[in-house]
Amino acid sequence: LEKGIGHTVPVTVVRAGEDQKKLEMVEQIWNFLINFKFDRKSLLLNLGGGMVNDLGGFAAGTYKRGIDFMQIPTTVMSQVDASIGGKTAINYANLKNMIGTFTQPAGVIIDTRALKTMTEREYVSGFAEIIKHGLIKNPEYFNQVTAKHPNEFNDEELIQIVAESCLIKAQIVQADEQESGLRKTLNFGHTIGHVLEALSQESDRLRHGEAVAIGMIAEAKLSVLLGLLSESDFNTIEATIIKTGLPSRYPYSSVQTILDNAHTDKKNTDGHINWTLLKGIGQAVYDVQADDSHIRAAIQYVLQ
Numbered sequence: 001l002e003k004g005i006g007h008t009v010p011v012t013v014v015r016a017g018e019d020q021k022k023l024e025m026v027e028q029i030w031n032f033l034i035n036f037k038f039d040r041k042s043l044l045l046n047l048g049g050g051m052v053n054d055l056g057g058f059a060a061g062t063y064k065r066g067i068d069f070m071q072i073p074t075t076v077m078s079q080v081d082a083s084i085g086g087k088t089a090i091n092y093a094n095l096k097n098m099i100g101t102f103t104q105p106a107g108v109i110i111d112t113r114a115l116k117t118m119t120e121r122e123y124v125s126g127f128a129e130i131i132k133h134g135l136i137k138n139p140e141y142f143n144q145v146t147a148k149h150p151n152e153f154n155d156e157e158l159i160q161i162v163a164e165s166c167l168i169k170a171q172i173v174q175a176d177e178q179e180s181g182l183r184k185t186l187n188f189g190h191t192i193g194h195v196l197e198a199l200s201q202e203s204d205r206l207r208h209g210e211a212v213a214i215g216m217i218a219e220a221k222l223s224v225l226l227g228l229l230s231e232s233d234f235n236t237i238e239a240t241i242i243k244t245g246l247p248s249r250y251p252y253s254s255v256q257t258i259l260d261n262a263h264t265d266k267k268n269t270d271g272h273i274n275w276t277l278l279k280g281i282g283q284a285v286y287d288v289q290a291d292d293s294h295i296r297a298a299i300q301y302v303l304q
């Protein structure tokens with residue numbers, strides 16, 4: 001039981017780590033809710049990174065057919081992405097985010113001061129999603145967030161950057177909550193990114209944002225190969241990702257392995273990969289299909 005907000009509230013703690021985003025942890029939270037007699041009017045506050053937001057959101061969204069929860073995200077990734085949009089999920093059978101729901105939180109409370117204690121690596125990794133928001137929706141925002149290294153933004157700039165990212169994501173989700181169309185634009189960089197993230201899991205080589213950064217380069221390259229994106233925009237994107245301090249290559253796998261894994265993605269239909277690509281900085285297109293040869297060339301590019 002924790003005091004400090006004028007009320008005494010029960011608290012449960014989950015161990016950090018993506019490998020803890022699993023059913024056993026959901027059971028721990030459900031048992032906690034049962035033990036402390038949470039009812040349909042109770043509120044669960046999820047304080048932590050995206051892993052806690054996903055786990056707590058899923059536990060609350062399923063307990064007694066759903067009780068209210070609020071997200072209090074404490075990482076860049078969770079402040080600009082995971083806490084917004086109402087997707088909750090846990091990993092299951094070695095598959096990322098395989099079991100989950102669309103359940104909107106009752107609210108999201110963001111305080112960028114929480115970010116001060118993040119490691120540089122986690123902090124910079126979150127900027128991959130910020131850059132993504134610029135790339136799919138807003139060229140001025142892209143220029144603003146890539147004008148300096150992430151560490152160089154002052155407190156006010158950071159608040160503004162986080163707020164604008166939330167707005168971009170919220171607008172997209174509001175237009176298409178269940179991802180039947182526009183919301184797919186948020187998947188830019190994630191088809192290849194998720195595969196690289198999964199492949200790197202054992203060696204722990206990549207954080208989510210780092211995998212997405214490499215995925216964005218591969219998928220921007222595919223956009224060029226399909227004649228959607230100009231070579232000069234591609235060069236800008238690649239240079240920007242490198243300058244931000246994010247990785248741009250993944251020399252530890254093969255085109256075939258990555259392709260095989262991309263084919264099992266849950267966003268696919270009928271065995272086709274549905275790509276979200278760019279036709280300019282600030283303009284995304286979704287449900288694009290591509291020839292095997294182009295896909296292979298785009299993957300090959302980031303393996304060098």
Ligand SMILES: NC(=O)c1ccc[n+]([C@@H]2O[C@H](COP(=O)([O-])OP(=O)(O)OC[C@H]3O[C@@H](n4cnc5c(N)ncnc54)[C@H](O)[C@@H]3O)[C@@H](O)[C@H]2O)c1
Pocket residue numbers: 016017018021048049050051052054074075076077078081082083084085086087088089097114115116117118119122208
């Ligand atoms: N639901 C969605 O729409 C959505 C979107 C993006 C990501 N996600 C999920 O979010 C997760 C990734 O989120 P993440 O990058 O925040 O990772 P995370 O929650 O695993 O946090 C990363 C690490 O930072 C620590 N941490 C958290 N806040 C801190 C702080 N203020 N200071 C110091 N350390 C802190 C955590 O304990 C952890 O060790 C993944 O599970 C991903 O699938 C979900």
Ligand SMILES: [Zn+2]
Pocket residue numbers: 081129190208212
């Ligand atoms: Zn992401």
